[in-house]
Amino acid sequence: MNDLLVTDSVSKKFGEFTALNKASIAVPKGSIFGLLGPNGAGKTTLIRIINQITIPDSGSVYLDGEPLQAHHIQNIGYLPEERGLYKSMKVGEQALYLAQLKGMHKAEAKKRLKYWFDKLEIGDWWNKKIQELSKGMAQKIQFIVTVLHQPKLLIFDEPFSGFDPINANLIKDEILQLRAEGATVIFSTHRMESVEELCDHIALIHKSNKILDGKLADIKRQYRTNTYEVGLLADNTTEVQQQLQDKFEISAADFKSLDNDLKLNIKIQPNQSPNDLLSFLTSKAQVNHFNELVPTANDIFIQTIKNN
Amino acid sequence: MNHLSLVIKREYLTKIKNKSFIIMTILSPMIMIALIALVAYLTQLNNNKHRTISILDESGLVTNVFENTENTTYVYLSNIALETAKQTVESKEEYGLLHIANGKDIDAVSNQITFYSKDAPSITLIKSLESRLEREFKDEKLKEQGVDITKIKATEADVDISQESFLGERTSKIGNVMKLIFGGAAGYLLFMFIIIYGNMIMRSVIEEKTSRIIEIIISSVKPVQLMLGKIIGTSLAGITQFLIWMVIGGILLTVITVVFNIDMMQMQTPQQELMQQTMENLEMNDKIQVIFNEFRSLPIINLIIAFVLFFIGGYLLYSSLYAAIGAAVDNETDTQQFMMPILMPLILAVYVGVFTVIEDPHGTVSTVFSFIPLTSPVVMLMRIPFGVPLWQQGISIALLIGTFMLTVWFAAKIYRVGILMYGKKPSYKEIIKWLKY
Numbered sequence: 001m002n003d004l005l006v007t008d009s010v011s012k013k014f015g016e017f018t019a020l021n022k023a024s025i026a027v028p029k030g031s032i033f034g035l036l037g038p039n040g041a042g043k044t045t046l047i048r049i050i051n052q053i054t055i056p057d058s059g060s061v062y063l064d065g066e067p068l069q070a071h072h073i074q075n076i077g078y079l080p081e082e083r084g085l086y087k088s089m090k091v092g093e094q095a096l097y098l099a100q101l102k103g104m105h106k107a108e109a110k111k112r113l114k115y116w117f118d119k120l121e122i123g124d125w126w127n128k129k130i131q132e133l134s135k136g137m138a139q140k141i142q143f144i145v146t147v148l149h150q151p152k153l154l155i156f157d158e159p160f161s162g163f164d165p166i167n168a169n170l171i172k173d174e175i176l177q178l179r180a181e182g183a184t185v186i187f188s189t190h191r192m193e194s195v196e197e198l199c200d201h202i203a204l205i206h207k208s209n210k211i212l213d214g215k216l217a218d219i220k221r222q223y224r225t226n227t228y229e230v231g232l233l234a235d236n237t238t239e240v241q242q243q244l245q246d247k248f249e250i251s252a253a254d255f256k257s258l259d260n261d262l263k264l265n266i267k268i269q270p271n272q273s274p275n276d277l278l279s280f281l282t283s284k285a286q287v288n289h290f291n292e293l294v295p296t297a298n299d300i301f302i303q304t305i306k307n308n
Numbered sequence: 309m310n311h312l313s314l315v316i317k318r319e320y321l322t323k324i325k326n327k328s329f330i331i332m333t334i335l336s337p338m339i340m341i342a343l344i345a346l347v348a349y350l351t352q353l354n355n356n357k358h359r360t361i362s363i364l365d366e367s368g369l370v371t372n373v374f375e376n377t378e379n380t381t382y383v384y385l386s387n388i389a390l391e392t393a394k395q396t397v398e399s400k401e402e403y404g405l406l407h408i409a410n411g412k413d414i415d416a417v418s419n420q421i422t423f424y425s426k427d428a429p430s431i432t433l434i435k436s437l438e439s440r441l442e443r444e445f446k447d448e449k450l451k452e453q454g455v456d457i458t459k460i461k462a463t464e465a466d467v468d469i470s471q472e473s474f475l476g477e478r479t480s481k482i483g484n485v486m487k488l489i490f491g492g493a494a495g496y497l498l499f500m501f502i503i504i505y506g507n508m509i510m511r512s513v514i515e516e517k518t519s520r521i522i523e524i525i526i527s528s529v530k531p532v533q534l535m536l537g538k539i540i541g542t543s544l545a546g547i548t549q550f551l552i553w554m555v556i557g558g559i560l561l562t563v564i565t566v567v568f569n570i571d572m573m574q575m576q577t578p579q580q581e582l583m584q585q586t587m588e589n590l591e592m593n594d595k596i597q598v599i600f601n602e603f604r605s606l607p608i609i610n611l612i613i614a615f616v617l618f619f620i621g622g623y624l625l626y627s628s629l630y631a632a633i634g635a636a637v638d639n640e641t642d643t644q645q646f647m648m649p650i651l652m653p654l655i656l657a658v659y660v661g662v663f664t665v666i667e668d669p670h671g672t673v674s675t676v677f678s679f680i681p682l683t684s685p686v687v688m689l690m691r692i693p694f695g696v697p698l699w700q701q702g703i704s705i706a707l708l709i710g711t712f713m714l715t716v717w718f719a720a721k722i723y724r725v726g727i728l729m730y731g732k733k734p735s736y737k738e739i740i741k742w743l744k745y
Contacts, residue, residue, distance in 0.1 A: 015741050051527040053728070070530075078527040082730065084520030089322060097318055101311060101528035142524070 004029045004153055004184040005050065010059030012045055019045040021208045022059065027153075027186060027201070032179055034199035034216070035188040036301060042208040043188050044081065047155055050186075051078050063153065074103040077151035081158045081188075083142050085130045092126035095145055102149040109148065116144040120170070135162050143171055147178060154178060155186045160194060172198065192298035202297070204304055212304050216297070223295040223303070226268050228277060229253050231261035231289030240284050247280065248272075261288055311529045312537050319512065319541025324548060333549050337557040345564050359403040359433075364393045366410040367417045373444045394424055404429055406437065414445050414452070487693035488666055494615050494689040495661045498622055502654060505546040505623075506630035509539055510643065513634030513727070522727045531724035535635075536716075539627045607695060614692050614701060621708040622685025625715050626650065632719035635726030642733045657683035661690040669694035679704050681711035718743070 009022040020042040027033045037043050048054040050061060052073060061068040063075065086094055092113070099109035117123045120140055130138055139162050147154060156175070160168045175198065179185055187199060195202065195216075203213035212219065230253070234240045241262065244250050249267040257263070262285075268277050274292070281287050295303075323329055357379065364385045365371060374382040383402075385393050390407055397405040404425030411417040421441065423429055447457055513535075516522045525534060633646040660683060664673045669691050678688040678696070684704045688696070725742040726734070734742075 015744065048728075053523070053526050073528055076527070078524070080523035080527070082520045082523055085524075086322070086515075086521055087519050088326070097314065098524065098528070100314055101525070145524070 002028055004064055005186070006062045007046065007050070008060050008062070010046065010049055010056045010061065012042075012049065012054060012056050018208050020049070020056070020205075023205065023208075023210045024059075025203045025210060025213060027184060029184055030179065030182065031201045032175070032185045032187055032199050034195045034202035034297075035186055035205065036190075036195065036202055036297075037205035038305060039190075041205045043205055044157065046205070047078070047080075047157060047186070047188060050153075050155065051076060074149060075152045076155065077102075077146040077149065077153070078155045079142060079146040079157060079159055081161070083139075085138055085141065087131045088129060090126070091128050091130065091133070091141060094130070095141060095148070098145045099148050104149050112148055113144070116148060120144065136164055136167055139163055140167065140171075143174070147174070147183075151183065153184050153186065155188075157188045158190070159187070160189070160191065192296065192301060195297045199297075204301065206305055206308055211308050212300075219300060220295055223300050225293060225295065226270070227293040228266050228268070228274065229255060229289065229291045229293055230264050230266050230281065230287065231255070231257050231259075232264070232281065232285040233259055233261055233288055234285035237262045243284065244280075248277065255289070257289060259288060263289075265293065312533050312540075315529060315534055315537025316541040316544070319538050320544050323508070323512075323542060323545035329545070329549070333552050334556065337553045337560060341557060341560040341564060344561075360400075361403050361406060362393065362397045363406045363408070364388070364390060365408045367408050368410075369414070369417060369448060370408060370441065370444055373440060397424070398426065414448055418445050484694075490611065491665065491690035491693045492661070494611075494619075495658065495686040498619055498685055498689060499654060499658050501546065501550075501619075502623055502626045505542055506627050506650075508546070509542045509627050510630040510634035511640065512538055512542060513631050513723075514637065514640060514643075517635070517638060517727060517730070526724075526727065531727065532716075532720045535628070535631050535720055535723050539624065539631060543623065543627070607692070610698075610701075611692055615689060617705055618685040618689050618708070621705065621712055625681065625685075625708065625712045626654070628712070628716045628719040632722040632726070635719075635723040636729075636734050636739055637726075638730060638733065653680075653682035654686070657686035661687050665690045665694075670696075675700075679707060681708045684708055 003026040005025075005027040007023060007025050009024050010020060011018070011022050012020040023042070023046055025033075025035075025046075035043050035046070045054060049056050050068075052068065052070065063072050066072075089097075095113050096106065096109055099113065100106060104112075114123070117126065122137070122140060125133065125137070125141075130141075133141075143159070146156075154175075159171060159175070163171060172194070175185060175187075187195075189195060199216055201214065202216050202219065204211050232240065241250070241264070244264070244266065248269075251265045253263040253265040255263060266277060268274065278287070278290060281290075358381070359379060360381045360383060361374075362383045362385050363370070363374065371384070376382055385396070388396075393405055393407070404423055407422045407424060408417060409420040409422075411420055418441070423434065423437070450457055450460065516525065529537075629650050633643055633650070636646065637643055657677065660673065660677045664671065664677070665687065668674065674687060674691055677683045678691050678700070685708065688701065688704050692701070721743050722739055726739075
């Protein structure tokens with residue numbers, strides 16, 4: 001078993017509305033799994049089913065090969081998108097309470113909380129009330145509470161919302177470190193740049209159906225267009241352009257450069273290699289810029305949603 | 309520690325550590341006692357006011373009829389005109405002037421009696437004057453008919469019906485009053501408890517929604533556990549508060565009674581008035597004896613057990629409904645439309661208790677309402693001091709527990725869906741739909 005979490009055709013209806021239709025995903029151990037989809041696609045429903053907050057109508061969920069059971073909540077850390085803390089309770093008390101609800105003993109929880117508070121440099125907040133803290137500060141505490149019990153599976157729903165760039169980076173590094181220590185992470189977000197940065201697997205949910213999943217690199221290969229962004233310096237640009245047009249599919253490109261280049265996107269045919277293009281180009285002009293246009297997660301997201 | 313006890317502990321500790329809770333706990337009995345003391349003081353002030361009433365009797369029928377009392381002095385005027393009498397009374401600032409004009413017979417006289425005063429006179433005073441005069445005129449009329457009044461007086465009998473059930477339970481009017489007080493206090497206590505702490509539960513559920521912590525919590529705790537934990541924790545805080553109120557109240561009451569020498573018992577509540585009327589005929593020693601006997605004859609054990617069972621059952625029933633309301637809405641202002649269906653049966657129960665049970669504790673209305681689960685806790689608690697067969701109590705409890713379990717199931721359903729719904733006020737129709745999720 002290489003997958004930590006498997007959902008097997010999980011469905012959920014709310015009255016007439018189908019929130020999730022036979023969604024099957026497999027989250028490999030030690031991966032950062034991006035759960036993507038537009039608003040209202042069913043991501044949160046799936047996450048709530050994994051957390052046993054919502055009971056699915058049909059389908060099953062396996063954690064580490066076992067069917068999901070009540071005691072598994074101790075192995076999951078969940079940071080919901082709609083999150084907050086008791087306003088009038090002290091930071092330390094609150095963190096201890098939440099840790100104990102996850103099955104930790106008080107002494108152990110205290111020790112680990114101290115470690116994390118020191119690590120994120122918030123040691124002196126212990127006796128403050130949440131209402132005295134800013135939103136970003138409260139988010140740090142929520143993050144600590146999520147990871148404190150060293151769960152095998154971490155689920156973050158929009159973890160970076162509300163953080164300033166410095167703290168967002170801090171949290172990102174912590175997530176990466178937790179993965180390095182063996183945790184598996186499910187990561188739900190709209191921010192494609194953080195998907196690009198962090199995720200090695202993704203699944204795309206649209207209108208309650210899973211429409212795409214797999215390794216991010218594989219998917220990118222699948223969506224590759226074999227198009228190259230090229231910047232050329234030549235005396236007779238129109239002639240070069242004409243010659244290119246005969247051999248390849250070209251269109252105008254836009255990128256920053258220092259010289260007054262001829263900027264083109266050039267698509268090669270399956271029977272052609274990038275080297276063919278490059279050697280052709282070097283024979284005609286000076287190549288200042290040569291770059292494969294790799295589809296971004298954002299492109300894939302928009303394209304897949306549009307096609308469905 | 310398991311989840312339920314963790315939730316209970318947190319709910320309890322945050323409630324009793326809350327500043328406004330502490331202030332309420334300490335201040336409320338003080339304010340209450342201060343109010344009671346003020347009312348007692350004012351009542352005494354009113355009673356102590358001395359009145360002088362002048363009587364101008366032109367008929368000569370009521371000479372020496374009115375005797376001076378502690379608070380009222382009667383002054384007989386004679387041989388002066390009505391106008392002069394009025395002026396005299398007014399200038400002396402006396403309470404009023406009772407004018408009895410002369411007439412050809414007693415009937416004529418009785419129709420021409422007037423009370424002159426600066427302000428509208430007290431109704432009780434007028435009533436007492438009227439009844440005293442009626443008695444006097446009746447005696448006069450009897451005399452006219454040639455009847456010997458002393459003989460009539462001798463034939464008067466004093467009747468006090470003693471009551472006894474077929475099973476041999478003795479009771480009396482005093483006993484009934486005591487039963488009313490016991491039952492009423494129990495029912496009213498439950499009513500207050502439900503209103504105060506039910507609301508507190510509701511607020512605490514709403515707080516978890518508005519602070520958005522709810523999803524974090526229920527990823528670790530089952531919604532039913534969270535709901536029950538909230539209800540139990542808040543109730544324990546409520547019981548703590550009640551006990552503190554009773555202790556502080558008791559101490560304050562004693563202190564004030566001793567220091568200011570205000571006799572709290574002089575305050576006239578309707579029950580006490582009834583009690584005083586029934587006891588007027590008895591000697592002091594007898595009174596204590598009767599009260600003691602009546603107290604012993606109350607079904608004490610039954611009362612205590614029933615109180616505990618109905619109190620817990622009724623309270624849990626209502627508080628789970630409050631919790632469900634809290635889960636269904638986003639803020640307190642949205643709770644109004646859902647509060648009505650809860651408050652209606654509760655208020656109905658108190659009205660039935662107060663008006664019907666006093667009139668006829670075992671009548672059809674009281675009996676029926678003591679079986680309906682939403683009203684039974686209050687109504688049955690009021691009935692039990694009058695002796696309710698155990699089988700009736702049993703059925704009522706069973707119905708209550710059954711309904712309670714149904715309500716908790718129902719509330720838990722609404723709760724688990726409602727706590728994750730943000731942003732809109734649900735309609736009844738939507739809530740019914742939630743039951744199917």
